[in-house]
Amino acid sequence: MDSTKLRAAAKSAPESGATTGVHVRAATSADLGQVIAIDAAVTGIEKVDYWYELFHRYGTRTLKQRFFLVAEDNSEILGFIIGEVRDWEFGSPPCGWVFGLNVKPSVRLGGLGTLLLETICDGFRRAGVDKVRTLLARDNGLVMSFFRSQGLMAAPVIALERNL
Numbered sequence: 673m674d675s676t677k678l679r680a681a682a683k684s685a686p687e688s689g690a691t692t693g694v695h696v697r698a699a700t701s702a703d704l705g706q707v708i709a710i711d712a713a714v715t716g717i718e719k720v721d722y723w724y725e726l727f728h729r730y731g732t733r734t735l736k737q738r739f740f741l742v743a744e745d746n747s748e749i750l751g752f753i754i755g756e757v758r759d760w761e762f763g764s765p766p767c768g769w770v771f772g773l774n775v776k777p778s779v780r781l782g783g784l785g786t787l788l789l790e791t792i793c794d795g796f797r798r799a800g801v802d803k804v805r806t807l808l809a810r811d812n813g814l815v816m817s818f819f820r821s822q823g824l825m826a827a828p829v830i831a832l833e834r835n836l
């Protein structure tokens with residue numbers, strides 16, 4: 673499916689995220705090979721152990737607060753999103769956090785990132801929260817543009833770090 677069709681499908685998508693040809697669903701272990709390949713193509717690092725561990729924690733959905741979703745078209749994984757509801761982290765009321773999002777470069781700008789984000793936000797709403805947050809690298813203009821286009825604004829928290 674090309675970007676134009678994806679965009680049209682995403683815009684007409686019902687809230688479930690199911691679209692003609694593109695289906696957003698929970699990841700299974702059989703998807704991991706394609707997920708790892710997308711991540712490796714984008715980041716240049718193949719992190720097999722990391723992804724199996726992440727799937728163990730988020731993909732099996734032992735808690736209804738954790739989400740590892742993939743967008744699939746004819747058995748081809750086109751993108752994924754990972755997040756969870758975190759309760760009272762640093763005193764904040766429970767809210768949804770997105771901490772992994774990737775769309776295959778060949779199908780970007782077709783609405784797939786929007787579809788993935790909307791689908792995980794539906795899951796967060798069902799889990800009872802009314803806010804979504806994410807963290808991104810300060811110099812990642814692409815991801816910043818995407819999240820701003822989805823209505824996310826600067827949060828009333830800041831990240832701190834030091835060398836160990």
Ligand SMILES: CC(C)(COP(=O)(O)OP(=O)(O)OC[C@H]1O[C@@H](n2cnc3c(N)ncnc32)[C@H](O)[C@@H]1OP(=O)(O)O)[C@@H](O)C(=O)NCCC(=O)NCCS
Nearest residue numbers: 771772773774775780781782783784785786815817818821
């Ligand atoms: C960010 C990303 C998920 C967007 O996916 P996508 O399927 O292209 O997103 P959409 O088509 O739904 O785009 C929605 C909006 O985001 C913004 N956007 C997306 N790509 C953009 C770009 N290259 N430049 C500027 N704005 C962009 C636009 O406002 C766009 O709306 P428009 O097409 O009507 O202008 C995708 O580019 C990606 O996977 N990037 C790499 C992410 C990454 O670095 N992940 C690792 C860290 S978690």
